Amino acid sequence: MRFLRENWIWIAIPFALAAILVTFLLVVGSGSDSPFVYNIF
Amino acid sequence: MSRASAGRTLHHVGVLAILFGATAVSALAVLWAWRRDYGLADWSTPRFAALIAILLASVVVGASTALERLGAWRAGRWTRASGAPFRVTFYVLVLGAALVVAAFQPFHKYGLLLNLGVQAGVLSLSLLLVLRRPGLAPRGVARALDRALLVLCATALAVEGGFRAAGALSAAPIFAYGRLRPEETLERHRFEPGQVFLGTACDSRGFHDVPCDRGPGGRFVSSIGDSFSIGIVPHYHHYTTVAERILGDVEIDNLGVNACGPLEYNVLLETQALPRDPDLVLYAVFVGNDVLDAAHFRPDHRWARWFYDREFLLTLRVWERWRRLAKERAEGNLADPSWLDEQLVEPAPEALARRFPWTLDPRLETPSFSAEGFLEIEAARARVICDPESTDAYEGFFDALTRALEIAGGTPLAVLLIPDEFQVEDALWEAVLGHRAVRPPIDRDLPQQRIRAWLEARAVPHLDLLPRLRAVPPLGDGNRHLYALRDTHFNTRGNLVAGENLAQFLATLLD
Numbered sequence: 001m002r003f004l005r006e007n008w009i010w011i012a013i014p015f016a017l018a019a020i021l022v023t024f025l026l027v028v029g030s031g032s033d034s035p036f037v038y039n040i041f
Numbered sequence: 042m043s044r045a046s047a048g049r050t051l052h053h054v055g056v057l058a059i060l061f062g063a064t065a066v067s068a069l070a071v072l073w074a075w076r077r078d079y080g081l082a083d084w085s086t087p088r089f090a091a092l093i094a095i096l097l098a099s100v101v102v103g104a105s106t107a108l109e110r111l112g113a114w115r116a117g118r119w120t121r122a123s124g125a126p127f128r129v130t131f132y133v134l135v136l137g138a139a140l141v142v143a144a145f146q147p148f149h150k151y152g153l154l155l156n157l158g159v160q161a162g163v164l165s166l167s168l169l170l171v172l173r174r175p176g177l178a179p180r181g182v183a184r185a186l187d188r189a190l191l192v193l194c195a196t197a198l199a200v201e202g203g204f205r206a207a208g209a210l211s212a213a214p215i216f217a218y219g220r221l222r223p224e225e226t227l228e229r230h231r232f233e234p235g236q237v238f239l240g241t242a243c244d245s246r247g248f249h250d251v252p253c254d255r256g257p258g259g260r261f262v263s264s265i266g267d268s269f270s271i272g273i274v275p276h277y278h279h280y281t282t283v284a285e286r287i288l289g290d291v292e293i294d295n296l297g298v299n300a301c302g303p304l305e306y307n308v309l310l311e312t313q314a315l316p317r318d319p320d321l322v323l324y325a326v327f328v329g330n331d332v333l334d335a336a337h338f339r340p341d342h343r344w345a346r347w348f349y350d351r352e353f354l355l356t357l358r359v360w361e362r363w364r365r366l367a368k369e370r371a372e373g374n375l376a377d378p379s380w381l382d383e384q385l386v387e388p389a390p391e392a393l394a395r396r397f398p399w400t401l402d403p404r405l406e407t408p409s410f411s412a413e414g415f416l417e418i419e420a421a422r423a424r425v426i427c428d429p430e431s432t433d434a435y436e437g438f439f440d441a442l443t444r445a446l447e448i449a450g451g452t453p454l455a456v457l458l459i460p461d462e463f464q465v466e467d468a469l470w471e472a473v474l475g476h477r478a479v480r481p482p483i484d485r486d487l488p489q490q491r492i493r494a495w496l497e498a499r500a501v502p503h504l505d506l507l508p509r510l511r512a513v514p515p516l517g518d519g520n521r522h523l524y525a526l527r528d529t530h531f532n533t534r535g536n537l538v539a540g541e542n543l544a545q546f547l548a549t550l551l552d
Binding site for chain 1: 199217359409
């Protein structure tokens with residue numbers, strides 16, 4: 001528990017950044033530009 | 042029992058479970074390795090002996106550490122609890138999975154088991170070192186390493202987990218899993234009922250077709266396919282509509298879903314086509330990607346693949362998709378908003394041409410993909426389906442066709458073979474041959490030769506559009522312009538040729 005108390009920020013930051021990244025991609029890069037976009041995916 | 046004592050018991054039980062579990066995995070790997078399966082028969086004796094020695098050492102380290110800890114616990118010498126063993130386990134699991142997807146692909150269950158056997162040994166050894174000083178917080182270099190591994194592994198887990206959660210909860214293509222069940226693919230890519238696409242409202246099932254039914258005394262055909270069945274032309278110009286107009290008394294129920302292949306076609310055949318009791322099922326095979334698509338879904342070892350198969354990994358895939366998407370956007374490709382405009386258009390050539398001028402003049406077409414992106418798509422297809430050595434690639438495809446014939450049962454099934462653009466346009470074929478991903482010799486007629494031979498051996502009626510499309514005289518620039526500009530699908534001209542030939546073909550089969 002002591003380790004977690006001292007290092008929780010190093011666990012929280014990656015998850016927060018991942019959440020921001022997912023949100024960013026959903027908003028501006030979801031790939032919904034065309035129904036045929038899967039051809040380049 | 043005090044709270045501290047209960048916590049310590051839980052800690053010790055957890056650590057012992059990890060140690061005994063790791064020992065069991067290593068022991069299982071020894072048993073598998075001993076069979077000399079999965080290419081191990083080709084290993085030299087010293088190399089094989091080294092593998093067995095490492096796995097046996099893993100068993101010994103795991104078992105001895107577990108038994109030593111058990112004894113210490115019973116003797117009351119294991120009094121301190123710490124999170125270090127669980128963190129080490131987390132690091133080994135995450136880094137081990139990363140190692141497997143980076144260096145030990147394609148996925149194979151025996152290969153994975155041997156890998157996990159060695160990783161279990163690494164885990165046991167790491168725990169042995171950590172448990173020598175239980176309860177002591179790491180200091181100095183160990184502390185920095187601990188923190189670095191924590192950030193690295195938490196980031197990997199958070200990003201991959203976040204992408205997969207987004208893939209499960211949203212329909213955003215960028216998060217689509219590489220390997221879906223056929224039902225999942227259909228669900229994800231089917232249009233919404235009533236959605237307007239190129240001026241026509243999709244029917245109540247989400248297919249790009251107007252509602253149709255068998256007329257009095259008329260014939261009814263179910264046509265199954267992928268994006269070619271949807272088309273990138275208004276419904277009026279689609280090849281099934283062209284064939285309907287020519288035949289007059291034949292209704293073609295056009296069941297098309299994007300990003301589908303034969304595995305999905307079989308689901309459509311069973312759930313959508315056959316319940317309507319058609320006189321004939323038309324199985325529209327797009328040679329360009331259906332051979333590859335049939336190999337996509339692998340139902341075996343799905344849970345293990347979820348963590349250890351690169352095909353399932355979204356972190357790298359999303360990055361690559363984002364890179365391609367950004368490139369296409371930068372060049373102004375992909376998005377033609379008029380396609381998804383909700384405005385309905387009268388199904389007549391003049392009205393459609395006013396809204397979509399390119400339908401009657403290929404010179405007005407705008408590209409869907411960049412020149413480089415388009416060539417990559419074509420080259421990726423050609424290098425597999427046109428490779429004389431790639432017989433394995435066709436196995437899944439022919440298995441799916443066999444299954445389609447079984448599902449169809451007494452209902453006649455005919456196959457429409459739609460060629461890829463590089464098979465029809467000579468200039469594109471030359472460009473494909475020059476692409477860095479393609480290694481000659483490859484034969485652009487090979488796919489049809491293989492598929493036709495298979496169909497003829499089983500007396501399955503089929504229409505190969507390749508010679509019909511090649512018979513169209515080129516326009517002034519040397520190209521036939523039967524496919525939309527850098528898009529991969531038929532334009533109006535291509536649909537017309539396909540529709541006219543399909544009408545002749547159906548007339549023969551239905552008479």
